[in-house]
Amino acid sequence: MVRLFFLLxxxxxxxxxxxxxxxxxxxxxxxxxxxxxxxxxxxxxxxxRPQRLSLLTILRRLFWNPRxxxxxxxxxxxxxxxxxxxxxxxxxxxxxxxxxxxAPDPVEEGPLNLQFRLIFVRREGEQIAExxxxxxxxxIYRGRT
Amino acid sequence: MTLDAAFRATEVLIAxxxxxxxxxxxxxxxxxxAIFAVRIVACLTLLFGAQTELAxxxxxxxxxxxxxxxxxxxxxxxxxxxxxxxxxxTLAQWMPTLFWQEVIFGYLAFQLTLxxxxxxxxxxxxxxxxxxxALRDVFAxxxxxxxxxxxxxxxxxxLLWAASWAVILFEVVFPLALLNQTLLIAALCIGASxxxxxxxxxxxxxxxxxxxxxxxSLLWFEGRVFGDVx
Numbered sequence: 001m002v003r004l005f006f007l008l009x010x011x012x013x014x015x016x017x018x019x020x021x022x023x024x025x026x027x028x029x030x031x032x033x034x035x036x037x038x039x040x041x042x043x044x045x046x047x048x049r050p051q052r053l054s055l056l057t058i059l060r061r062l063f064w065n066p067r068x069x070x071x072x073x074x075x076x077x078x079x080x081x082x083x084x085x086x087x088x089x090x091x092x093x094x095x096x097x098x099x100x101x102x103a104p105d106p107v108e109e110g111p112l113n114l115q116f117r118l119i120f121v122r123r124e125g126e127q128i129a130e131x132x133x134x135x136x137x138x139x140i141y142r143g144r145t
Numbered sequence: 146m147t148l149d150a151a152f153r154a155t156e157v158l159i160a161x162x163x164x165x166x167x168x169x170x171x172x173x174x175x176x177x178x179a180i181f182a183v184r185i186v187a188c189l190t191l192l193f194g195a196q197t198e199l200a201x202x203x204x205x206x207x208x209x210x211x212x213x214x215x216x217x218x219x220x221x222x223x224x225x226x227x228x229x230x231x232x233x234x235t236l237a238q239w240m241p242t243l244f245w246q247e248v249i250f251g252y253l254a255f256q257l258t259l260x261x262x263x264x265x266x267x268x269x270x271x272x273x274x275x276x277x278x279a280l281r282d283v284f285a286x287x288x289x290x291x292x293x294x295x296x297x298x299x300x301x302x303x304l305l306w307a308a309s310w311a312v313i314l315f316e317v318v319f320p321l322a323l324l325n326q327t328l329l330i331a332a333l334c335i336g337a338s339x340x341x342x343x344x345x346x347x348x349x350x351x352x353x354x355x356x357x358x359x360x361x362s363l364l365w366f367e368g369r370v371f372g373d374v375x
């Protein structure tokens with residue numbers, strides 16, 4: 001109950017400091033593997049944004065935008081993982097990866113493992129820089145169960 | 146706008162905003178999907194004005210479940226505004242006297258005004274916002290632009306400098322709009338357009354519907370507090 005109270009409080013007395021500073025921005029990357037990979041191998045960006053959107057899609061998204069809003073939740077989870085890591089954030093990211101990532105054709109080497117990492121993008125001077133800030137432990141891939 | 150009319154307008158607008166949010170959660174499964182289905186029923190009840198007090202209580206209970214389920218807001222600022230409107234509306238309707246109803250609904254109007262003013266204040270004291278650099282960074286590398294093509298806007302510094310100052314000035318002077326009803330209506334139209342542009346550029350569609358749902362409180366508040374003064 002105490003925890004719930006402290007979750008509710010910022011809703012009832014909000015700070016409203018939107019975009020106070022432009023902080024490093026997270027990207028979630030994932031990989032599926034049945035045999036161990038090197039650290040840098042096999043990573044894919046989760047839900048890469050499209051090159052462009054049509055006017056019709058933009059209008060539709062005013063009313064129906066579940067995937068994008070879920071991606072914004074992933075941004076929050078990624079930021080929480082850096083500031084105050086909890087099992088909840090890790091489980092929630094895995095939950096979405098299991099649901100949306102499709103497995104390749106069956107492989108013979110054994111069960112598939114799913115792993116994610118967080119890349120934070122920031123500006124350094126005039127350059128855009130990236131750094132890996134979190135790497136999850138692999139979990140057995142369970143797909144849409 | 147009378148208090149009763151503002152209550153009713155807020156009920157309708159929050160019901161529509163919550164319906165939009167809840168429909169998106171119907172893609173989930175299990176308990177989550179079932180609870181959002183209940184939320185949809187409560188929203189429809191509220192929308193059609195039947196058993197509104199009960200519907201609001203159900204929505205309040207679900208709001209607590211959502212906080213527990215997502216360990217905070219699912220959708221950042223829009224969920225915070227959702228909580229604020231829902232709790233103020235519910236508490237106000239359960240208050241025994243008109244005085245306390247007005248105090249609580251006035252608090253919602255006050256927070257709505259702060260939501261613009263504080264956002265503007267934190268930007269105007271930040272040199273990166275004043276120079277347009279911050280908005281360039283938003284387009285260059287933040288998670289918000291909805292397409293890769295939009296990132297090209299980060300290479301138009303003069304345009305983004307002007308856009309930054311337009312947003313900053315609108316936000317910091319917003320409280321002055323309370324002094325006159327025509328001015329307030331104009332400011333709320335600009336505010337809604339601002340949220341609409343955030344939905345187009347950054348996919349923040351839930352902000353549009355939920356911020357607009359708080360506007361009746363301000364229209365009532367302006368008439369109640371400043372209507373007789375000017």
